[in-house]
Amino acid sequence: MKIIVVFDIPVGYDRLRDRLRNKLKDYGGVFREYSVYEVELDEKNAERMIKDIRRIVAEGAGRVDIIFPCRRCYENIIIIDTIEF
Amino acid sequence: MDKETIYYDQGDWLRRSYWIAYNGFNLGRRSRRFVVEAGDRRREIASLTAYLLVLDGCRRISTSALSLASEDNVTIALVFKDRIAWFTGMLQRKHVELILTQYSTSRAEEIASCIREAFNHNLCAFFSRLNLPFRAEGELEEVRVNALKLLSRYLGVKLSLIESVIQYLSYFIEAECLDAVVRAGLTPHIGFVNRRSLTRDFLLVFEPSTVWRCLVEVGSDILSSIDLGSYEGRRLLLKYLRNIVERNVEDTDGRRMPLFKHIKAAAKGLASYLMNPAGGFIPFKEAVY
Numbered sequence: 453m454k455i456i457v458v459f460d461i462p463v464g465y466d467r468l469r470d471r472l473r474n475k476l477k478d479y480g481g482v483f484r485e486y487s488v489y490e491v492e493l494d495e496k497n498a499e500r501m502i503k504d505i506r507r508i509v510a511e512g513a514g515r516v517d518i519i520f521p522c523r524r525c526y527e528n529i530i531i532i533d534t535i536e537f
Numbered sequence: 538m539d540k541e542t543i544y545y546d547q548g549d550w551l552r553r554s555y556w557i558a559y560n561g562f563n564l565g566r567r568s569r570r571f572v573v574e575a576g577d578r579r580r581e582i583a584s585l586t587a588y589l590l591v592l593d594g595c596r597r598i599s600t601s602a603l604s605l606a607s608e609d610n611v612t613i614a615l616v617f618k619d620r621i622a623w624f625t626g627m628l629q630r631k632h633v634e635l636i637l638t639q640y641s642t643s644r645a646e647e648i649a650s651c652i653r654e655a656f657n658h659n660l661c662a663f664f665s666r667l668n669l670p671f672r673a674e675g676e677l678e679e680v681r682v683n684a685l686k687l688l689s690r691y692l693g694v695k696l697s698l699i700e701s702v703i704q705y706l707s708y709f710i711e712a713e714c715l716d717a718v719v720r721a722g723l724t725p726h727i728g729f730v731n732r733r734s735l736t737r738d739f740l741l742v743f744e745p746s747t748v749w750r751c752l753v754e755v756g757s758d759i760l761s762s763i764d765l766g767s768y769e770g771r772r773l774l775l776k777y778l779r780n781i782v783e784r785n786v787e788d789t790d791g792r793r794m795p796l797f798k799h800i801k802a803a804a805k806g807l808a809s810y811l812m813n814p815a816g817g818f819i820p821f822k823e824a825v826y
Contacts, residue, residue, distance in 0.1 A: 478569040
């Protein structure tokens, strides 16, 4: 399933942010925007990833939104990029 | 079979293989990712997303990358000029009963004839798509040589060039077969047609549908101008082959899925046939329309 991870780690917790980015990349996360990664995982690994994210965030401060879009919602995402203009 | 024998877990359908052809790159590790570095170019591959890495032009592999491959059951195959070498951490956990059955199977000749028949069928299916009349008669090697000559005439390309392109591309399909064989719990060193290599047996079955079709899709213009010594030329060929392997293909049983999944299904089919002969063994045969 496709998972979109959006995070906001405050200034002062830079190492924590790096660790979170690294962890997302370990799960095959693809960089979409600053603080936005897209991951494709099965249920088992998704649960494992959420646990890891919880553990990392608990060591400092910040907020992570984990979005599970259904296939239809995912396909209907509209991307507006200046490259197109 | 115990749980250890089957290495596919729930998320394996999300994993893919990576074919890397680049001059003098290094394979390293960072956290749980493979790092491919060549000069100032760098690419990371999460080990969770890979089941196989086929490396052509690799200069150095770090021990930590090998350790990661072993931990996450990623097979690494290295392409050399005339052979492939491979590394897998899965063999040591193999089910011994399966090895013994594969070694001493009384149905070896039956399996060999099934594989030969599948090769002939796939070859005929390949030529029938090109509207070329071809009859697979005689010994295996004879059939193959005749088919290669016919393909060479059809494409208008020298036979030697076709053979060298086929040999190069076959390494990548062989690596896919190897991974499928090992994951199914079979040993790649005990074959039925090629006595010392099961992967070569699987390659035989899949060669017409993958490598040979790739030559036709590449076309005679590109083929005759391609330089196999350059990595640009190799990458171009691999792009075509990758496209074919990921394409949905229907077999004679009506199963429609990408060719690399057919490879895995064939290996699993052979493993279950060896353990339970009542099921019967039908290697991959491409549907003919």
